[in-house]
Amino acid sequence: MSITPDPKFDEMRQADGSIRPAYRDYVTWLDEQDQSLMRRKNGEAESFFRRTGITFNVYGDEDGEERLIPFDMVPRIITGSEWRRLSRGIEQRVRALNAFMHDLYHRQEIIRSGRVPQRLFSNNVAWLPEMVGFTPPGGVYTHIVGIDLVRTGPNDFMVLEDNARTPSGVSYMLENRETMMAMFPELFSRIPVQPVSDYPARLAKSLAACAPAKTTGKPVVAVLTPGIYNSAYFEHAFLADQMGAELVEGGDLRVVDGRVQMRTTAGYQPIDVLYRRVDDEFLDPLTFNPTSMLGVPGIMDVYRSGGITIANAPGTGIADDKAIYSFMPEIVEFYTGEKPLLPNVPTWRCAEADSLAYVLDNLAELVVKEVHGSGGYGMLIGPTSSKKEIAAFRDKLVAKPDNYIAQPTLALSTVPIFTQAGLAPRHVDLRPFVLVSPDRVDITPGGLTRVALKKGSLVVNSSQGGGTKDSWVLDD
Amino acid sequence: MLGRTANSIFWMFRYLERAENTARLLEAGSRMALTRGPDAANEEWRSVITTLGERQAYEACHSEYSGTSVCNFVLREKENPQNVLGMIEAARSNARSARTSITAEVWESVNEAWMTLRSALQRPVREAILGPVLTAIRREATHVRGATYGSMLRNEIYHFSRCGTYLERADNTARILDVKYYLLLPSLAYVGSSLDTGQWDTVLRSLSAERAYRWLNAGHMDPRGIAEFLILDHRFPRSLAFCYDALRGNLAALAELHGDRGECHALMRDADRALSEATIQSIFDGGLHEFLVGFIAGNQGIANAIASDYRFID
Numbered sequence: 188m189s190i191t192p193d194p195k196f197d198e199m200r201q202a203d204g205s206i207r208p209a210y211r212d213y214v215t216w217l218d219e220q221d222q223s224l225m226r227r228k229n230g231e232a233e234s235f236f237r238r239t240g241i242t243f244n245v246y247g248d249e250d251g252e253e254r255l256i257p258f259d260m261v262p263r264i265i266t267g268s269e270w271r272r273l274s275r276g277i278e279q280r281v282r283a284l285n286a287f288m289h290d291l292y293h294r295q296e297i298i299r300s301g302r303v304p305q306r307l308f309s310n311n312v313a314w315l316p317e318m319v320g321f322t323p324p325g326g327v328y329t330h331i332v333g334i335d336l337v338r339t340g341p342n343d344f345m346v347l348e349d350n351a352r353t354p355s356g357v358s359y360m361l362e363n364r365e366t367m368m369a370m371f372p373e374l375f376s377r378i379p380v381q382p383v384s385d386y387p388a389r390l391a392k393s394l395a396a397c398a399p400a401k402t403t404g405k406p407v408v409a410v411l412t413p414g415i416y417n418s419a420y421f422e423h424a425f426l427a428d429q430m431g432a433e434l435v436e437g438g439d440l441r442v443v444d445g446r447v448q449m450r451t452t453a454g455y456q457p458i459d460v461l462y463r464r465v466d467d468e469f470l471d472p473l474t475f476n477p478t479s480m481l482g483v484p485g486i487m488d489v490y491r492s493g494g495i496t497i498a499n500a501p502g503t504g505i506a507d508d509k510a511i512y513s514f515m516p517e518i519v520e521f522y523t524g525e526k527p528l529l530p531n532v533p534t535w536r537c538a539e540a541d542s543l544a545y546v547l548d549n550l551a552e553l554v555v556k557e558v559h560g561s562g563g564y565g566m567l568i569g570p571t572s573s574k575k576e577i578a579a580f581r582d583k584l585v586a587k588p589d590n591y592i593a594q595p596t597l598a599l600s601t602v603p604i605f606t607q608a609g610l611a612p613r614h615v616d617l618r619p620f621v622l623v624s625p626d627r628v629d630i631t632p633g634g635l636t637r638v639a640l641k642k643g644s645l646v647v648n649s650s651q652g653g654g655t656k657d658s659w660v661l662d663d
Numbered sequence: 664m665l666g667r668t669a670n671s672i673f674w675m676f677r678y679l680e681r682a683e684n685t686a687r688l689l690e691a692g693s694r695m696a697l698t699r700g701p702d703a704a705n706e707e708w709r710s711v712i713t714t715l716g717e718r719q720a721y722e723a724c725h726s727e728y729s730g731t732s733v734c735n736f737v738l739r740e741k742e743n744p745q746n747v748l749g750m751i752e753a754a755r756s757n758a759r760s761a762r763t764s765i766t767a768e769v770w771e772s773v774n775e776a777w778m779t780l781r782s783a784l785q786r787p788v789r790e791a792i793l794g795p796v797l798t799a800i801r802r803e804a805t806h807v808r809g810a811t812y813g814s815m816l817r818n819e820i821y822h823f824s825r826c827g828t829y830l831e832r833a834d835n836t837a838r839i840l841d842v843k844y845y846l847l848l849p850s851l852a853y854v855g856s857s858l859d860t861g862q863w864d865t866v867l868r869s870l871s872a873e874r875a876y877r878w879l880n881a882g883h884m885d886p887r888g889i890a891e892f893l894i895l896d897h898r899f900p901r902s903l904a905f906c907y908d909a910l911r912g913n914l915a916a917l918a919e920l921h922g923d924r925g926e927c928h929a930l931m932r933d934a935d936r937a938l939s940e941a942t943i944q945s946i947f948d949g950g951l952h953e954f955l956v957g958f959i960a961g962n963q964g965i966a967n968a969i970a971s972d973y974r975f976i977d
Contacts, residue, residue, distance in 0.1 A: 237778065238771055238774065238775055238778075414760075415756060415759045415760050420759070424759075424762035424763050427763045428762065428763040432763075433664075433665055433763070434668075434762070434763045435665065436667065438667065438977065439665050439666070439667050449665060450665060450666045450667070450974050450977065451664060451665055451666060451974070452664055452665070452666050452669050452819060452921070452973040452974055453921055454974070
């Protein structure tokens with residue numbers, strides 16, 4: 188398997204400099220704007236974000252300073268027909284993921300069939316024995332999924348990662364759109380863009396549809412946050428606020444009469460659906476990490492007796508594993524009986540001897556990632572690393588090959604960003620957000636576009652200097 | 664609403680009120696110091712620290728009382744656990760905890776207050792900019808209050824915020840009156856002198872009451888009248904009587920929403936009765952200091968009862 192990177196694909200301009208259809212109306216509008224005014228607007232966006240408190244905390248930062256994720260005001264635009272094709276592929280993948288979860292925690296047909304090796308999860312900390320034989324309310328495991336997509340050509344979208352644990356970033360999707368509408372209202376009256384603002388209402392509805400058997404009356408939904416020092420606290424508060432749900436911390440909750448209840452000013456009240464933004468490990472000190480102060484002692488017992496829905500279900504993090512990811516084409520085919528509509532990025536599993544040999548021979552051209560890593564940490568980007576860095580990484584890889592996968596360095600598509608010198612192309616990815624309830628898969632048109640702000644950089648993670656853009660799906 | 668959130672709202676507004684009142688106290692001190700000689704000025708700054716109950720902490724790290732060192736200590740020094748910047752930070756972090764219970768307008772106003780004051784207090788405050796800094800503190804607090812008044816639903820959350828504001832304000836007024844009055848006692852012999860008038864002026868200024876009092880009393884400064892005004896006048900928004908009118912209203916609203924009265928309501932009724940039966944004569948007969956000490960303790964008792972009646976903590 189060998190991949191020749193395609194020549195760079197820019198989503199706005201074709202190789203001859205002409206504008207692609209998706210961006211035509213936008214560029215026409217942009218050409219009419221006073222460029223010095225646009226520069227000033229660019230600065231306005233930052234103060235808008237600071238004032239509204241849209242910040243994130245960087246772990247390991249000495250003074251715990253709240254940072255802004257830089258916002259770029261040039262939208263990332265996808266046509267309606269591109270989106271329809273994409274969403275079919277996303278839905279197929281998410282249905283397969285959910286079926287895979289159910290199978291893994293029940294009969295394990297996929298392992299019996301030999302398509303996925305046992306070793307992938309038998310030693311995997313994300314696989315929870317506590318979930319074996321248990322079916323979550325409505326059979327839903329992955330209530331909220333973020334699928335990271337990259338693009339390399341006009342019709343070439345690929346899945347880079349599945350985020351089935353607790354995908355974050357949806358608040359930026361919403362606030363980026365609000366910011367764009369506040370800064371350029373006339374754009375939205377000229378160009379029909381599909382709205383994203385109903386995401387919180389869709390989320391509330393989707394979560395309520397997954398309420399457990401013991402629910403009486405209208406389901407009570409709450410968002411569980413680790414608290415104000417968590418890097419995504421803003422998002423937790425934002426979503427709770429927009430859904431009209433309580434934002435709770437572990438200290439607000441306790442198990443009373445077989446239900447998880449929250450301490451209100453009028454006494455304890457049961458919660459039916461808990462949208463938790465706390466990792467599995469910290470969810471229940473009686474079942475998992477005994478030192479956790481973030482969870483609720485006994486919540487797993489309540490869960491197993493049908494007293495509460497936990498979203499996403501504990502144990503879904505296994506789908507975030509990059510070794511599992513490498514089997515997704517097989518997984519999709521196994522559960523849907525169809526060929527995957529959205530391909531994976533080609534992936535070498537270093538656990539396999541042939542692949543490891545290839546990877547070691549081609550380190551300078553490859554991207555090597557930790558199987559359990561996230562946030563762009565602990566990875567090697569061959570083409571931009573020094574000989575010394577590559578040599579050091581080689582040692583780690585040889586010592587523990589099971590811990591890594593490798594992928595070709597893709598020529599990620601570019602979208603222009605606004606710089607002081609004018610528009611300049613930068614690499615992007617896209618994370619659409621998918622909601623799963625017992626009867627439907629609901630994908631909000633758009634998502635979070637992350638952009639590497641540094642020229643030539645392929646790392647879009649906000650923790651490593653990436654920014655975001657408003658992502659438009661045209662209503663055409 | 665969550666008990667923890669009610670606690671955050673309550674304290675967010677207590678801290679804002681406290682920050683604002685502390686700024687007022689510094690403004691009054693600063694004005695007093697400017698209108699008198701250097702020795703008397705230092706004496707005035709000492710009295711500011713005494714009023715705040717921070718003498719020990721101050722003297723642990725400063726050997727003398729001067730305007731700049733007192734102001735910086737009160738406003739921003741880490742050696743002072745009660746510094747104003749810390750109060751603003753605490754208000755903002757409580758607001759952040761209760762983010763889903765306040766409107767975007769209230770959140771933005773408290774977040775802006777924090778951004779503005781953090782930058783204003785980043786470095787030691789020079790005498791030349793002390794005035795604008797103190798004004799900014801008052802203005803930012805006023806801004807949050809305005810956003811609260813103008814944008815919040817009149818529900819439980821709003822009533823907890825008001826309870827925090829008025830309990831804190833009553834406490835601050837009682838403390839300022841207690842300490843200042845006590846300090847002024849030796850000079851009661853000078854009643855009528857310009858020095859004395861100036862000092863009473865500071866008491867009033869510390870509570871932004873000088874204009875109202877002067878207007879009501881045709882400029883005549885009378886220690887007894889001032890105490891009566893600050894304790895018993897229902898029209899003045901920082902008087903004890905006014906604060907308790909407001910507190911009573913908000914507690915009654917909470918009782919109605921919950922369909923249930925708690926210990927805080929019983930304590931409120933007792934405190935109310937004591938205050939409504941008091942005259943300035945009876946207060947002076949029993950001792951002003953004793954009255955105020957009793958009031959402050961009672962006030963604290965109501966705050967504790969609110970916290971336990973409404974399950975602020977587990």
